[in-house]
Amino acid sequence: MTTTAERDAVSNRLRDNEIDHSTALDSRSLLSVEDLTVTYGQGDDAFVAVDGVTFDIAPGERIALVGESGSGKSTLAMTIAGLIGPSSGAHIVSTRLDFDGVSRRSPTGVGLPKRTDGIAMVFQDAMTALDPVWTIGGQFKHVLSGAGVHRRSEQRDLTRHWLTKVGLIDTKRVMKSRPYELSGGMRQRVMTALALCGSPRLLIADEPTSALDASLARGSMELLQQLTHEQGTALLVVSHDIKLCLEFSDTMLVMYRGRLVEQAASSTIVATAEHPYTKGLLGCIPTLANRSADRLPVLADFMR
Numbered sequence: 687m688t689t690t691a692e693r694d695a696v697s698n699r700l701r702d703n704e705i706d707h708s709t710a711l712d713s714r715s716l717l718s719v720e721d722l723t724v725t726y727g728q729g730d731d732a733f734v735a736v737d738g739v740t741f742d743i744a745p746g747e748r749i750a751l752v753g754e755s756g757s758g759k760s761t762l763a764m765t766i767a768g769l770i771g772p773s774s775g776a777h778i779v780s781t782r783l784d785f786d787g788v789s790r791r792s793p794t795g796v797g798l799p800k801r802t803d804g805i806a807m808v809f810q811d812a813m814t815a816l817d818p819v820w821t822i823g824g825q826f827k828h829v830l831s832g833a834g835v836h837r838r839s840e841q842r843d844l845t846r847h848w849l850t851k852v853g854l855i856d857t858k859r860v861m862k863s864r865p866y867e868l869s870g871g872m873r874q875r876v877m878t879a880l881a882l883c884g885s886p887r888l889l890i891a892d893e894p895t896s897a898l899d900a901s902l903a904r905g906s907m908e909l910l911q912q913l914t915h916e917q918g919t920a921l922l923v924v925s926h927d928i929k930l931c932l933e934f935s936d937t938m939l940v941m942y943r944g945r946l947v948e949q950a951a952s953s954t955i956v957a958t959a960e961h962p963y964t965k966g967l968l969g970c971i972p973t974l975a976n977r978s979a980d981r982l983p984v985l986a987d988f989m990r
């Protein structure tokens with residue numbers, strides 16, 4: 687049995703491992719992105735999905751990335767996580783992409799490493815994100831081995847610890863189960879536990895609540911917020927749920943047709959929004975004041 691102190695030591699080791707701080711560039715930012723452009727295809731068929739985006743994430747900061755369908759949110763999130771590259775038909779260019787004090791940019795500014803250590807992702811659909819033929823215990827073993835935890839007792843105890851943290855009981859049964867044997871809500875919790883068990887510095891959640899009903903969505907956001915806060919993990923949530931984002935984030939990033947058109951504190955964005963798309967988006971949130979309106983505002987084409 688691993689003690690709490692031993693488990694904390696493993697978590698700290700996971701947090702610190704393999705990050706080379708010798709090339710530290712900006713100690714204030716966890717993630718620093720400058721002029722990032724992602725293009726799919728080539729020549730006449732080229733499509734710019736992310737267009738010259740610049741932003742920073744501080745350690746422990748909670749960011750909400752919002753925007754209409756096709757505005758480039760997932761492309762941006764997956765690029766940061768190192769999950770998009772030439773094999774996905776994407777051409778990536780940036781002038782800066784630093785994570786945890788280390789430049790992740792290739793020397794030419796084109797492309798990114800395949801995977802970025804210290805960044806984990808939670809996807810929209812747990813059924814497709816989890817491996818269908820492996821038991822949950824086996825999937826934890828795989829992730830923890832990749833994070834440098836090889837002792838079986840440590841792996842077992844960390845798995846139980848994280849399954850309990852996300853609110854699952856009877857962890858023995860869950861560990862022996864395959865994804866299809868669990869309910870949708872349980873799978874979502876397992877995915878969150880898997881993402882956090884390697885003690886990432888940044889957790890990216892792409893539409894984590896869109897498959898859930900309103901009360902489950904709120905519970906899921908609360909859980910993500912609580913667990914990342916406890917670990918000091920920064921959280922980047924991609925979502926269409928503006929209302930939930932306003933409540934559960936420190937900073938709001940608004941994308942429109944590949945561009946970042948607004949970056950503002952979530953607590954004040956309703957009053958300070960400058961871009962017409964942001965104003966339109968915020969104006970579409972149903973409130974007690976506008977519930978009697980015949981129809982919500984229609985968003986115009988804001989791009990010249």
Ligand SMILES: Nc1ncnc2c1ncn2[C@@H]1O[C@H](COP(=O)(O)OP(=O)(O)OP(=O)(O)O)[C@@H](O)[C@H]1O
Pocket residue numbers: 726727733735753754755756757758759760761762774775
């Ligand atoms: N592999 C690809 N090849 C070509 N175009 C792509 C590819 N992946 C995404 N796109 C295009 O890039 C644009 C941005 O897509 P992306 O999925 O990033 O948008 P999004 O804002 O996340 O949308 P949603 O909210 O619907 O998930 C879309 O027009 C999409 O069709």
